[in-house]
Amino acid sequence: MSDQHIFWFSRRSLHAAIAVPAVMAFTVLLSQAQENPLPSWxxxxxxxxxxxxxxxxxxxxxxxxxxxxxxxxxxxxxxxxxxxxxxxSQVIYCLDRVPSLVAEKPELKDVEPFKTVLTGDRAAIAKLPMEELEKLLAATLSGMTVEQFQAEVQKWIASSKDPRWKRxxxxxxxxxxxxxxxxxxxxxxxxxxxxxxxxxxxxxxxxxxxxxxxxxxxxxxxxxxxxxxxxxxxxxxxxxxxxxxxxxxxxxxxxxxxxxxxxxxxxxxxxxxxxxxxxxxxxxxxxxxxxxxxxxxxxxxxxxxxxxxxxxxxxxxxxxxxxxxxxxxxxxxxxxxxxxxxxxxxx
Missing domain, CATH: 3.40.50.1000 (HAD superfamily/HAD-like)
Structure with a gap:
């Protein structure tokens, strides 16, 4: 047998030696997934x-x-x-949007609910009546193109973190x-x-x-x-x-x-x-x-x-x-x- 054939045979054997365990491991993982499709439950x-x-x-x-x-x-x-x-989370996004909104429209800084939100007092913000919160949502979720809104949300999602888990x-x-x-x-x-x-x-x-x-x-x-x-x-x-x-x-x-x-x-x-x-x-x-x-x-x-x-x-x-x-x-x-x-x- 030539050296070339020996090399080809050895390489084929090596690939088989590697491939068989890999296939077996994949089969085991697939079987486990089928047997336990909800592992965190x-x-x-x-x-x-x-x-x-x-x-x-x-x-x-x-x-x-x-x-x-x-x-x-x-x-x-x-x-x-x-x-x-x-x-x-979306309410937090709206609260976070208020400073930039007021920068664009300074007349809002003395108007509720924007005035309260700018204080950063979460206890006071939590007491705002529903009609004031609806006013806040309307102002921070409209007035821009859909593409501008998507870009703002993507930026916020990428940079903002939950206060408890810091994630x-x-x-x-x-x-x-x-x-x-x-x-x-x-x-x-x-x-x-x-x-x-x-x-x-x-x-x-x-x-x-x-x-x-x-x-x-x-x-x-x-x-x-x-x-x-x-x-x-x-x-x-x-x-x-x-x-x-x-x-x-x-x-x-x-x-x-x-x-x-x-x-x-x-x-x-x-x-x-x-x-x-x-x-x-x-x-x-x-x-x-x-x-x-x-x-x-x-x-x-x-x-x-x-x-x-x-x-x-x-x-x-x-x-x-x-x-x-x-x-x-x-x-x-x-x-x-x-x-x-x-x-x-x-x-």
């Missing part, structure tokens, strides 16, 4: 309910099989997919929920965010944070005005005009308007998600409605007031909602009991 009745529902609805020939086109899953965002305490807000998405989103998509589900937050705001980072593209985000939507810029090119300018309040009953209304199919899975965490879950459960065939209960003060936060947890103005989960969930067979996800890990970072 503890092995509880909640996890079993999710896995069984997915199996029942995706097995062809079963009485509960759901065609892929009808496998729609909707998720609230704040408090369901990422942290909402002590204040909604970017997009680091504080819940790892178990991101696993669930991926698991559903792997099984032919189409995942949507249905949020009371601003639709344009969430669309900026939804694909990076959750793997959900902008067109699959349904949120509170404001109006836009079509005009032409100085260069003659068409532009859309954001206006302080509410088109859809995507909270409470607005959620099923938004689902009908933007998706056109009733979900078979809906996940939320507060009274603002109640109607979305009711609407989902009212459909024919298999349905899965779930609510996240924040009951882990050490790893995240604890608030309700359901089950004796502290009351809150941000993302309230009332005892009435809890009782409805128990009566109608909705799954209540306990962060403390059902999640082995909350964030991808730390812990």
């Amino acid at each position: 503890n092995d509880t009745a909640t996890k079993n309910a999710i896995v069984e529902f997915v199996a029942d609805t995706t097995k062809e020939g079963s009485a509960t099989f759901v065609p892929p086109a009808e496998r729609i899953a909707t998720f609230d965002q704040d408090g369901t997919l990422w942290v909402e305490h002590p204040m909604y 970017p807000y997009t680091d504080l998405t819940y790892k178990p929920m991101n696993e669930l989103l991926g698991y559903l998509r792997d099984n032919g589900f189409k995942t949507y965010i249905v949020t009371g937050g601003g639709q344009d705001f969430v669309r900026v980072y939804s694909e990076t944070a959750y793997g959900i593209p902008p067109e699959q985000v349904v949120g509170t939507a404001g109006g836009t005005n079509y005009t032409y810029g100085k260069d003659g090119k068409p532009i859309l300018t954001k206006e302080p005009k509410l088109l859809l309040n995507d909270n409470n009953a607005g959620k099923p209304e938004g689902i009908h308007l933007m998706i056109g199919r009733r979900p078979i899975i809906a996940v939320g965490n507060s009274t603002g998600d109640r109607q979305m879950l009711e609407y989902t459960e009212a459909g024919d065939g298999p349905r899965l409605a779930m609510l996240v209960l924040h009951d882990d003060s050490e790893r995240e936060y604890a608030y309700g007031p359901a089950q004796g947890l502290p009351d809150t103005r941000v993302g309230a989960f009332t005892q009435e909602l809890y009782d409805e969930a128990m009566k109608d067979g909705w799954v209540v996800i306990s962060m403390k009991k059902d999640w082995g890990k909350i964030f991808a970072i730390g812990q």
